[in-house]
Amino acid sequence: MIRAHSAATVRAAEEPLLAAGEPLMARAAFALATHVAGELRARGGVSGSVVLLLVGGGNNGGDALYAGTHLVRRGCQVHAALLTERAHESGLAAARSAGVRVHEVLGSGDAVGETLALARRSDAWVDALTGIGARGPLREPAGSVVDALTAERSAWPAEPAVVAVDVPSGIGVDDGTVEGPVLPADRTVTMGTAKPGLLLPPAAALAGHVEVFDLDLALAEHPPAACSLTGADVSDLWPLPGPEDHKYTRGVLGLATGSQTYPGAAALAAAGALRTGLGMVRYTGPEVPTDLVRHRHPEVVTVPGRVQSWVLGSGVAPDDAARMAELAEYLADASARGLPVVLDAGALTLLHDDDNDLTGPAVLTPHAGELAELLTARGEQTGRDDVTAAPARHARLAAEITGGTILLKGSTTVVAAPEGPLYAQHDATPWLATAGAGDVLAGVLGALLAAYGDALAADDGTLTGLPATIAAAAALVHGRAARSAAGVSPTRPGRPDPAAPRGVPITATDVADALPRALRTILR
Ligand SMILES: NC(=O)C1=CN([C@@H]2O[C@H](COP(=O)(O)OP(=O)(O)OC[C@H]3O[C@@H](n4cnc5c(N)ncnc54)[C@H](O)[C@@H]3O)[C@@H](O)[C@H]2O)[C@@H](O)CC1
Numbered sequence: 001m002i003r004a005h006s007a008a009t010v011r012a013a014e015e016p017l018l019a020a021g022e023p024l025m026a027r028a029a030f031a032l033a034t035h036v037a038g039e040l041r042a043r044g045g046v047s048g049s050v051v052l053l054l055v056g057g058g059n060n061g062g063d064a065l066y067a068g069t070h071l072v073r074r075g076c077q078v079h080a081a082l083l084t085e086r087a088h089e090s091g092l093a094a095a096r097s098a099g100v101r102v103h104e105v106l107g108s109g110d111a112v113g114e115t116l117a118l119a120r121r122s123d124a125w126v127d128a129l130t131g132i133g134a135r136g137p138l139r140e141p142a143g144s145v146v147d148a149l150t151a152e153r154s155a156w157p158a159e160p161a162v163v164a165v166d167v168p169s170g171i172g173v174d175d176g177t178v179e180g181p182v183l184p185a186d187r188t189v190t191m192g193t194a195k196p197g198l199l200l201p202p203a204a205a206l207a208g209h210v211e212v213f214d215l216d217l218a219l220a221e222h223p224p225a226a227c228s229l230t231g232a233d234v235s236d237l238w239p240l241p242g243p244e245d246h247k248y249t250r251g252v253l254g255l256a257t258g259s260q261t262y263p264g265a266a267a268l269a270a271a272g273a274l275r276t277g278l279g280m281v282r283y284t285g286p287e288v289p290t291d292l293v294r295h296r297h298p299e300v301v302t303v304p305g306r307v308q309s310w311v312l313g314s315g316v317a318p319d320d321a322a323r324m325a326e327l328a329e330y331l332a333d334a335s336a337r338g339l340p341v342v343l344d345a346g347a348l349t350l351l352h353d354d355d356n357d358l359t360g361p362a363v364l365t366p367h368a369g370e371l372a373e374l375l376t377a378r379g380e381q382t383g384r385d386d387v388t389a390a391p392a393r394h395a396r397l398a399a400e401i402t403g404g405t406i407l408l409k410g411s412t413t414v415v416a417a418p419e420g421p422l423y424a425q426h427d428a429t430p431w432l433a434t435a436g437a438g439d440v441l442a443g444v445l446g447a448l449l450a451a452y453g454d455a456l457a458a459d460d461g462t463l464t465g466l467p468a469t470i471a472a473a474a475a476l477v478h479g480r481a482a483r484s485a486a487g488v489s490p491t492r493p494g495r496p497d498p499a500a501p502r503g504v505p506i507t508a509t510d511v512a513d514a515l516p517r518a519l520r521t522i523l524r
């Protein structure tokens, strides 16, 4: 699991080490210099390269100034552009005496022009304007300098290397928002632990490859603010059948998805669920989707009976009054029994009305537009663009309002429960943005929840965070299946790797079909 801690937690965890005289900055600076040298080596060589440090007024700038001393020793010509009145005092003194060329660009009257001129001669730029001490978007002149450098770089995308110190300066460190200029990095060297903004959209896309440099911070007693599951985490929680199992103990999922108008959603949710592995899928719905499900998936049972979780609403339009009334009934029944339930598409509108509060474990699976509608219906006027600008904040708000877990779909899927860590999963490929992909995801998620259904229904509070972890796991597996189907290799958020395979178009059915292939590489 990749864990990210808030700025306040990092400060609290650093405090005892600093009080004990641990040279944290010296260690951080050495690691930073090593990574900058690595980028230079990959681009032709370290010695003789020119490095520009973009230095702000705090310890983030201090990290870079000390790193500059190591780079000078490795034969680099190092320039430091000071973009504030004051810079880290001892770092600056060390840099000057090591031979770093210091430019007080504020005094020139043209900080942007002077920094740009230095940048054009450099093979690497080190972004050390702000770290966890930043307040709000970058102030002037740093903001204009970053705008100019970003424009310069987009003209020459491969050059120079950009390495961010701790975080790309200007991102919302704790919430992943991007409210002003930010220089996109190739690599972010982050100190002690990842920061939420390095995992959460939209900021995560600006961080490039994230390297966590271990400072031995005492983080064990501090829960992460955000995390990303890895394949190993998913393997750990995946339900594996044992010799004593039979189909009812493996989990039975009830699907109330699809409608006369949108029957395909029923078949796709069933495909996703069946290939996730569970004891049985029961389908309930009108004639057209029922016939389609029987035809496509003869293993699905189409008579009612006991279930351990429900998926409601994929392929149901909110104006389909008869089908919506059925969904409301299933939701009330699941709530009464404490069964986990997935609310997708049309079923999300059940929660527009605050009479339908959730009592059992529930995962809502909106995309940005559906989340905006839900929040607006519940009195928080929100547009789709507001959600995409601050996905984590809006997902958390919706979780608090409804009491459910929100799985917010997008290129990075964000999961938020009313409490506990946020999850950010960037496992898919843009090829997944295709009709019906969400129905497959609902099926995967419902199947996993069915396996844990009895435990969740009997829970006395010890499994509070489990639906969120399961939701993140479903997003990971679904994303990897999409990648496998499209033939795309693993990615980080951000600039596409020109050397990576670009992949091929896929359908939602291809994603369901690729689930076993993806699981083969995950389960071990
Ligand atoms: N505490 C320590 O000893 C360690 C700190 N480390 C580094 O120190 C950083 C934190 O240092 P600080 O607490 O000094 O804070 P920062 O250096 O992150 O930021 C504070 C500085 O930025 C300025 N600033 C704040 N908001 C700004 C904005 N919107 N636009 C422009 N300037 C702005 C402030 O005036 C101040 O000069 C970490 O991110 C990390 O890089 C690491 O060296 C590890 C050890």
Ligand SMILES: Nc1ncnc2c1ncn2[C@@H]1O[C@H](COP(=O)(O)OP(=O)(O)O)[C@@H](O)[C@H]1O
Residues within 6 Å of the ligand: 367, 408, 409, 410, 411, 412, 413, 428, 429, 430, 431, 432, 433, 434, 435, 436, 437, 438, 439, 440, 441, 478
């Ligand atoms: N740009 C993207 N990159 C990667 N995955 C995406 C992107 N856009 C959407 N997705 C994923 O594709 C799926 C689309 O689901 P959804 O919007 O519900 O479609 P539908 O309702 O047609 O099934 C979700 O899992 C979502 O996270």
Ligand SMILES: [K+]
Residues within 6 Å of the ligand: 060, 127, 128, 129, 130, 131, 164, 165, 166, 167, 168, 169
């Ligand atoms: K920075």
